[in-house]
Amino acid sequence: MDEHAADTKVEWREWGEEAFAVADRSGKPVLLSLSAPWCTHCHEMDATTYSEPRIAANVNDGFVPVRVDVDRHPRVRERYNMGGFPSTVFVTPEGEIITGAGYLGIDGFRDILTSVRQTWDAKGTESGRVPRALRDGTPPAGEVTPRIEEHMVEQLLAAFDDEFGGWGTDTKFPLPRTVEFALVRARDQATRTLEAIRTHLLDTYDGGFYRYALERNWGGASREKLLDENAGLIRAFARAYRYTGDEGYREPAEQTVDYLTTTLWTGDAFAASQAGSEEYYQLEPTDREDADAPHVDETVLADRNGLAAGALLALHAYTDDERARRYAERALDHVLTELVDDGEVLHFADPETGEVGEAGLLLDQARVLEGLTTAWQVTGDHAEDARAIADYTLDELQDADGAFRDGPAAGAGLCDRALYPLDTNVELADALLDLAALTGEERYRDAARDAVAAFAGAADRMGVEVAGYAAVTSRLQSPRTFRVGTRAGSDLHRAALRIADHEAVVVPGADVPDGEVHLFEGGEQVGTADTPDSLADLATDA
Structure with a gap:
């Protein structure tokens, strides 16, 4: 308590x-x-x-x-x-x-x-x-078509706030996955939103991003800082830097890594959150020195550490930031050692009280898998760990209609009723598509497609908050893979990480001739490169 x-x-x-x-x-x-x-x-x-x-x-x-x-x-x-x-x-x-x-x-x-x-x-x-979501199960299934992506682009255009950036005309949430979707489809919207986030939600003194803004003009920040939301913004800013080369996007990402690796670092992994305090955060920087900083909840949550590790590794891929890579690997190692058993992920384990969380929650399975597939692409590590977590999830949480339950259908209250969260299904499908490209095993792609199709009948009612759904449907229909015939960390591999768009997959140590990169689109090879320059030309032409 x-x-x-x-x-x-x-x-x-x-x-x-x-x-x-x-x-x-x-x-x-x-x-x-x-x-x-x-x-x-x-x-x-x-x-x-x-x-x-x-x-x-x-x-x-x-x-x-x-x-x-x-x-x-x-x-x-x-x-x-x-x-x-x-x-x-x-x-x-x-x-x-x-x-x-x-x-x-x-x-x-x-x-x-x-x-x-x-x-x-x-x-x-x-x-x-009983709430409707627990009575009715998943939305109607449907066909995964290009129309889903088109609809989401229309939603971006309709909901974008031309005056202040962001989407909507009320409370403003950062929506990092929506920003990532927009980066390749409506880049001006994405960059203007990131500029607003950087200006209004970044704590330039203590570091880290606040949760959201209460006002349309991004005023009235709600000053809590959560690990998962900060991780999402690190990744969004890092990817904006990848597309633009603008240091104005790299710097907030690196500042937030500094916050995660100091204030939110427990010694083993990343802490869950830091409380908001209007009184503290309104102090001048010199006055903060003498004030007590808001409380940090040092619970190591598996899902949030999976997201944070993936975000830091994405930044490392674009910038060679060794601190980001080092802390990401330490957090993943801790989660794998303390919270994963034969592919089943434990939500948390409190060493002081002995309290442990539930095991096998979709949230943890999806986000730890996401961190591992990113690690595989960037460092070449954790192949077997990723397979084990994915296989457990497919065996234990995917129902006959393709959607994934949020956990075991057991527990107190309404926890014995199945719930199929769209956003977490999307996160898992995204990671499974990475894994399919990394392993060459179509069963992971099939599982992702089934999960996405289970919600497709409601796609025309989805708003910008779930733009990640449209991004996954696009990846399903137009997969793009860079298969690199050199080890992770080589010049050619590092070039591939920077050149590949963020919805593509980079496979280090692939079964292609040594010193070559083969680009595949839609399952077909469309070109070969053997130097960073020729790879850049290939990616541009393809």
Whole structure:
């Protein structure tokens, strides 16, 4: 239990079957408080609402209160999130949702307690409902066609904010995967968005990117810093540098690597997050020296470390940044040693408390695989590790319709119901396409195609937030592979990493004549090069 929850007057229980069993025996509904170590509003609600004696007494007497760290319990987060954190959710002993809200002050919380008590007394367990995503499964399947990519380009054009950059006219999120999609299809949109992110969300003193901006003009930054979001932006800025050669994109990526390898480095791998503090981040740099920096959650999460390793290796591929490569390899080695067993990835393991997370979650499998396939392309390492994780995922999480479940269909509350998250299916499909090119095994490409096709019937309703889906469909239809007949790290291999666009795959030590690079498009060889210059010409002409 985190210190903020412990300081309240509520008698919190940990997430698990026991809490729901107590609710069933006592005939009480469950109060789920979904919180995160980095969440300022969560801590405010603890210090005010949950610390008010009469509210706490009411909660303790009439409900079974459960605190959930959403970073450590991603499947709970996906099933009970009320649109942000904190999420305050009232559920039946079977885990079905009665009602929920976000942040609640004392008066608002009193009102919802009264409402839930009246509903429960009148209807009991019949007052609960199952969210549609858990009732209906995946969206309709369909055919993977070029129209999906065309539709997404149209969405980019329709949603782009010409005045301030980014997409949409309200809260601005960085959307690094959307930026990457735009880099090869609407580059001006991508670079203008990165410029806005660099200007408004980069902490130029302590390093790292803030989560998002509350205002259309990128003002009102929400100042938490999460490892996965920072990793995504390192990769997006690195790829913008690859396309433009502009140091203005390389420098923010390198500054953020510095933040990850200092503030977020635990000694073994990367920490999960750093909390936001409006008071701290509004201080002048000289005043920050004497102030306590916001709390760092040192939990090593497998999924976020997989993303971070892949991002740092991408930067190394374009810049030869040895620090980035070194820390990426250390983080991957730690994850593989401590959190992976025969291809099954453990979400986290806390050496201080002995607490461990769930194993075999799609989020972890996909993102660690992504880090490993990037490592294979850049350093030539981790071939067998990548195969093992992919094979476990295909065997355990892919259903007959092709979509991947977010984890084992078991657990407390609604965790025993299958959920098929589009974004994580996309991340896994992307990594499987890399692996198919690296191994030459079509079964990985087939699995990726099946996963993508399982959502294709809803493609015409997708917005820019899932532009990565369209990028994967493009890769499926027009695969591009550079097969390099030299070891990783050779001049020819390093040239291939810089010349290949970011949706292509570079295979070092491939089965081609020594000293040659063979370019394949759509499965057919379209050219050969034997020097960096001739390779650049080949890539330009193809």
